[in-house]
Amino acid sequence: MGSTLSVKGQDSEISxxxxxxxVDVGTPNNSAAKSTSIAATLSIAGKxxxxxxxxxxxxxxxxxxxxxxxxxxxxxxxxxxxxxxxADHTFRTIHFPNAFIINYNERFSDHRHG
Numbered sequence: 001m002g003s004t005l006s007v008k009g010q011d012s013e014i015s016x017x018x019x020x021x022x023v024d025v026g027t028p029n030n031s032a033a034k035s036t037s038i039a040a041t042l043s044i045a046g047k048x049x050x051x052x053x054x055x056x057x058x059x060x061x062x063x064x065x066x067x068x069x070x071x072x073x074x075x076x077x078x079x080x081x082x083x084x085x086x087a088d089h090t091f092r093t094i095h096f097p098n099a100f101i102i103n104y105n106e107r108f109s110d111h112r113h114g
Contacts, residue, residue: 001086005044007066007099008079014062018046021082023094042082042096060106067104076100 003021007014022043027035048056069076080099084092 001084001091003044003082003084006081006083007063009066010075012062014059014066016046016056016059016063018044018082020045021084021094040096041102042080042094042099044082063101064104064106067101071100 003018005014005016005018005021024041024043026039028037046056046060048060066076066078077098077100080096082092082094083090084094
């Protein structure tokens, strides 16, 4: 099973293979009926390896730069699609037409296997 992330902005596109995606959709708990206020959060994770380093580094740098765009700038809001595929079949497509980054982090380690 594999997952891909595609992001389309005003002047750029981002395309990455990702290790995992987590979607959380929620409504306020303090309502007696189904609320019209819906919050949806998409969390993605990936790992850079020596086989995809050049492309992934370039694309993750684009993600990092997007995370620095302020909310007042229209380019902060982009079209995001995550596709989860298994055996050449799209199992799930998650689409956020006006996504923005709340949190972004990267972790680096020189821990070596072998």
